[in-house]
Amino acid sequence: MSKDVKDYDVYEVFSQKEPTGKFESQFSLLAPNADVALAMAQENFMRREEVPSNLFVVKRENIHFMPPEKRKALLRLDNKDYRQPSHYGYIPSKWRELKEKNAPKASV
Amino acid sequence: MFKPEITIHSDDPRVQEFLERIENGEKIEVDDWMPDDYRLQLIKLIAMHGISEIMGAFPEKEWVPKAPTLKRKLSLMAKVQDEVGHGQLLIRVAEDLMHPLGKTREDLIEDLFSGRLKFHNVFHMPAPSWADAALIGWLVDGAAIVTQKMLAHTSYAPYARALKRIILEERFHAYHGEDMVIALGDGTEQQREMMQDALNRWWPALLMFFGPPENGEIKSNQEINIRYKIRSKTNEELRQEFLDKYVPQIRALGLEVPDDNIYYDETKKQWVYTHPDYTYLRDVIAKNQGPRSQNRLNLRKIGFDNNEWVREALLHNQKAIS
Amino acid sequence: MVKKYNTPEEAKQDQQYLDTLKELIFQLADDDLLISHRGSEWLGLAPHIEEDVAYSSITQNTMGHAAMLYELLEELGVGKADDLAHLRKPEEYRNARLVERVNGTGDYKENPDYDFGYAIIRNYAYELFKKIRLEALQQSSFVPLADTARKIKREQYYHLYHWEVWIDQLAHSTDEAQKRLNNAIQKTWEDVASLFDLGPKGDQIVEYGLLESGEMLKKKFMDQFKAKMENSGLIWPGEPQPLSETGREGRHSEEFVDALNHLSEVYKMDPQASW
Numbered sequence: 001m002s003k004d005v006k007d008y009d010v011y012e013v014f015s016q017k018e019p020t021g022k023f024e025s026q027f028s029l030l031a032p033n034a035d036v037a038l039a040m041a042q043e044n045f046m047r048r049e050e051v052p053s054n055l056f057v058v059k060r061e062n063i064h065f066m067p068p069e070k071r072k073a074l075l076r077l078d079n080k081d082y083r084q085p086s087h088y089g090y091i092p093s094k095w096r097e098l099k100e101k102n103a104p105k106a107s108v
Numbered sequence: 109m110f111k112p113e114i115t116i117h118s119d120d121p122r123v124q125e126f127l128e129r130i131e132n133g134e135k136i137e138v139d140d141w142m143p144d145d146y147r148l149q150l151i152k153l154i155a156m157h158g159i160s161e162i163m164g165a166f167p168e169k170e171w172v173p174k175a176p177t178l179k180r181k182l183s184l185m186a187k188v189q190d191e192v193g194h195g196q197l198l199i200r201v202a203e204d205l206m207h208p209l210g211k212t213r214e215d216l217i218e219d220l221f222s223g224r225l226k227f228h229n230v231f232h233m234p235a236p237s238w239a240d241a242a243l244i245g246w247l248v249d250g251a252a253i254v255t256q257k258m259l260a261h262t263s264y265a266p267y268a269r270a271l272k273r274i275i276l277e278e279r280f281h282a283y284h285g286e287d288m289v290i291a292l293g294d295g296t297e298q299q300r301e302m303m304q305d306a307l308n309r310w311w312p313a314l315l316m317f318f319g320p321p322e323n324g325e326i327k328s329n330q331e332i333n334i335r336y337k338i339r340s341k342t343n344e345e346l347r348q349e350f351l352d353k354y355v356p357q358i359r360a361l362g363l364e365v366p367d368d369n370i371y372y373d374e375t376k377k378q379w380v381y382t383h384p385d386y387t388y389l390r391d392v393i394a395k396n397q398g399p400r401s402q403n404r405l406n407l408r409k410i411g412f413d414n415n416e417w418v419r420e421a422l423l424h425n426q427k428a429i430s
Numbered sequence: 431m432v433k434k435y436n437t438p439e440e441a442k443q444d445q446q447y448l449d450t451l452k453e454l455i456f457q458l459a460d461d462d463l464l465i466s467h468r469g470s471e472w473l474g475l476a477p478h479i480e481e482d483v484a485y486s487s488i489t490q491n492t493m494g495h496a497a498m499l500y501e502l503l504e505e506l507g508v509g510k511a512d513d514l515a516h517l518r519k520p521e522e523y524r525n526a527r528l529v530e531r532v533n534g535t536g537d538y539k540e541n542p543d544y545d546f547g548y549a550i551i552r553n554y555a556y557e558l559f560k561k562i563r564l565e566a567l568q569q570s571s572f573v574p575l576a577d578t579a580r581k582i583k584r585e586q587y588y589h590l591y592h593w594e595v596w597i598d599q600l601a602h603s604t605d606e607a608q609k610r611l612n613n614a615i616q617k618t619w620e621d622v623a624s625l626f627d628l629g630p631k632g633d634q635i636v637e638y639g640l641l642e643s644g645e646m647l648k649k650k651f652m653d654q655f656k657a658k659m660e661n662s663g664l665i666w667p668g669e670p671q672p673l674s675e676t677g678r679e680g681r682h683s684e685e686f687v688d689a690l691n692h693l694s695e696v697y698k699m700d701p702q703a704s705w
Contacts, residue, residue: 007212008426008478010204027273028200029480030213032426032599039595042588043484044196047189048277068140165474170539173470173689176696176705177512178497181470182490188473189486196479238696238705296703403540407474415477415546417610421603 010060011037013045015052028060110209112144116332130337135265138204146336149329150264151205153338157259158198159220160228164248165191166404167231171241180288187245187284190277197270204266221409223396229389230313232398239302242292243310245285247354251317253278254350263337286357293361300362307358308366312384316393318350319343320386351379432639436573438505450634451572452508453524454641457629457678458563459499460525463515464686465556466492467693468529471538477546488553488589495582502578516694517701520687521680526624529556530677530686547610550600551618554593555655559625561590562650563641571639594658601662612665623670626651629678 008030014023026045031037037057046052066074081087114120116127123143129136136142168188175181203213219225230248235241256278260271292303321344326334333339355372358365370381392398396405435441441448469489476482500511508514531552534544564586567579600607626648628635636643659666675681697705 007214008422010200027197027270029196030200030203030478031480032422033429035595036422036599039592040480040484043487044193044480045273047186047193047487048280065139068137162474162479169473171696172473173467173538173692174695176516176699178493178500178515180705181466181493181693182497185470185473185486185490185493189483189490192474192479192486193483196483199479291704295705296700298700299703407539407542410542411475414475414544417604417606418477418546418600421600421607424603425599 008032011057012060012063013037013041014056014058015041015046015049016054017050017052019053021053023054023056031057034059110144110148112148114143115145116143116335118143127335130263130335134263135268136263137265145332146338147205147208149333149336149338150267151202153333154198154205154267155202155216155219156226156228158195158202159216159225160231161191161195161198163220163227163231163404163408165195166407167233167235167400168241168244170235171238174238175241176238183284183287184241184245187281190281194274194277197273198267201266201270217408217412221405221412226394227404229316229393229398230310231404232393232396232401233310233313234400236309237302237306239292239299239306240309242285242288242303243306245281246289246357247285247307247310247314248317249278249281249285250354251314251350253282254346254353255318258341258346259339261337261340289361293363303361304363307363311366312388314350315347315381315384316386316389318347319389321347321383348378351381355379432571434571434573438502438507438574441572442507446634447638448506450631450638451575451640452503452506453629453631454635455499455503455506455575456524457526458567459496459503459514460523461529461556461560462492462496462499463693464523464525464689465529465553466490466496467689468531468533469553471533471542472544472549475542475544484592485549488592491585491589495586498578498582502574505574512697513701516697520682520690523677523680523682523686523690524629525677525682525686526621526627527673527677527683528552528618528621528624530682530689531621532685545610545614547600547607547614548617550593550596551611551614554590554597554658555618555622556625557586557589557593558654558658559647559651561586562647562654566642566647569639570641575640597658597662597664601664608664615659615664615667619667619670623648623673624677627673627676627678629676632678 009032010028011031011034012028013026015026016023026041029037029040029044031040034057038055041055041057042052114123116123120143122141126136126141126143126146136146165188168184168191172181172184172188175184199213199216202216206212206216216225220227230244230251235244253275256271256275260268260275262268262271289303292299322330322342323344326342330339330342351370355365355370367382370379372378373380393401396402435444435447435451441451466489469485469492473486473489474482476485496515497511500514503509503514504511533549534542536543561583564579564583568576568583570576570579597611600611626644628641628644632644635641641647656666677686
């Protein structure tokens with residue numbers, strides 16, 4: 001066996017539960033190409049899961065991970081409530097209050 | 109052979125920083141900087157774990173074509189398939205760690221054949237009856253589950269992720285094994301005898317599985333693993349957990365623990381039992397001279413050699429596209 | 431217009447129909463049992479770990495299909511599914527010769543000298559035939575069998591796809607791989623005709639609308655197999671030799687008897703016991 005290519009490539013396997021769902025990473029396997037990787041993926045990693053609606057594989061070298069020293073870029077302060085719907089939780093009761101306050105007065 | 113330059117004892121400031129991360133409960137990823145001895149300890153542990161799953165398929169596999177009913181044929185096949193699948197997960201984790209050292213799966217398999225890479229003692233043992241297949245599913249898996257639960261807390265994230273998958277499937281294995289032994293232990297006279305014989309045969313190997321007791325003297329190897337939080341318990345602690353869970357099950361089945369001296373010491377809260385001869389691990393098993401060591405290695409080798417043309421053909425295609 | 435039988439009870443009212451139906455289901459079940467048994471001997475010996483896992487799923491699916499078919503026989507009052515799978519005499523099994531062939535020489539526990547090329551081609555041939563037969567069975571006059579065929583076919587798609595991927599990979603790679611596949615085709619061809627044989631009750635099987643004729647199955651098979659070989663640059667071996675003796679009449683090889691002894695060894699220790 002030639003020494004320049006010693007083993008198969010690493011492929012990462014992703015699967016999608018349902019057509020409207022996101023793809024999630026399953027695990028990785030060794031395969032000489034994407035066709036073989038695809039033919040092995042489900043039985044290697046999803047034998048007990050519900051049948052996925054789709055799969056894809058990516059050669060590991062084509063995936064770019066955030067390098068360890070840059071992962072600090074993922075940090076942020078926990079002060080962004082204003083992005084959350086829960087931050088506006090007062091609104092329904094405020095509407096009720098306003099409706100009551102400004103209801104047209106019944107004519108006598 | 110890769111010589112570790114930067115170790116836990118080095119005064120490289122990165123080692124201190126690394127240990128602090130570990131102590132803070134942070135997880136390490138494959139592309140993080142790590143001391144050389146951390147990498148080597150992981151490779152040694154995970155490669156052995158992975159290859160043991162692969163080799164562990166063989167004793168049970170002897171009974172797959174012979175499994176008694178259609179249902180057993182199916183469930184035993186699924187179980188042995190899982191073992192091979194666990195081997196796949198673990199060996200992948202080891203491969204990624206070996207990558208910077210220029211080593212691949214093929215090197216790992218060659219290390220197995222040359223005896224540099226060991227596999228667990230229990231898979232060197234014969235499985236002469238159907239009850240042995242049941243016992244493996246019950247107690248060998250039981251022992252593995254105890255160890256793997258501890259390892260799931262490992263500081264190395266890819267290993268922990270693989271173990272998470274494995275432990276989920278082991279829940280099926282535990283029930284699968286118990287289902288088989290309940291059928292035999294609660295079955296006919298002949299079945300009960302088969303079961304007791306298998307237990308007698310396997311008992312010393314099961315105790316040995318966890319390794320020699322430390323008796324208060326932790327070896328440097330193990331100390332490194334504990335400081336790096338690769339593992340968190342001693343051999344003896346794990347063996348005690350195994351006895352806690354399985355001695356009552358053995359008795360519930362009406363089987364006898366093949367040790368006249370075993371008892372639970374209520375004050376010390378631990379099992380007192382007859383230790384097997386642990387030198388057997390070093391003098392026989394580690395040299396691949398156990399009863400079925402050569403047979404199992406030979407099966408792996410036949411599988412490897414007979415299919416070399418397939419791997420060569422696929423590598424040929426891979427080169428063509430890259 | 432052939433008469434439909436909607437339930438096992440309806441089939442049981444018509445003794446001749448029942449006998450013909452049993453004959454056919456034994457062929458289907460025994461084919462799956464034996465090829466799955468051969469697959470189970472491969473476990474742990476495939477070219478790489480990922481393939482070992484994937485191939486085992488196919489083997490399990492196939493054993494699951496056999497179990498469904500034996501259960502159908504059980505519903506027809508033929509006997510307990512496990513007894514049918516394990517306790518019949520060799521001459522009572524109705525599988526084709528192709529599925530009982532050994533994987534290679536040597537004992538599976540000691541020195542299995544198995545040929546993955548033969549595994550690919552034999553399995554491809556069997557799965558292609560099985561697909562064609564399942565398609566025909568979906569029109570079967572025995573409705574529970576048609577339903578079972580429909581269910582089986584859903585997961586059988588993967589089997590054929592899997593072995594096709596292997597052919598596609600290897601046929602266009604090294605000279606050695608191509609040579610091995612061609613040899614495997616020759617070897618498969620020694621037994622391939624056994625698939626299309628519908629056995630001593632073949633005419634009744636067709637008359638009762640249980641399955642289409644062996645000639646029809648054969649024609650479809652040959653067309654598709656030939657196309658695959660030609661697309662892959664493999665050598666089409668031509669018309670297979672007619673059979674001298676047939677598994678559908680219970681005539682089996684010694685290899686079959688060994689396989690049967692293995693697969694029933696434990697069950698036979700005590701068929702009354704719970705295992």
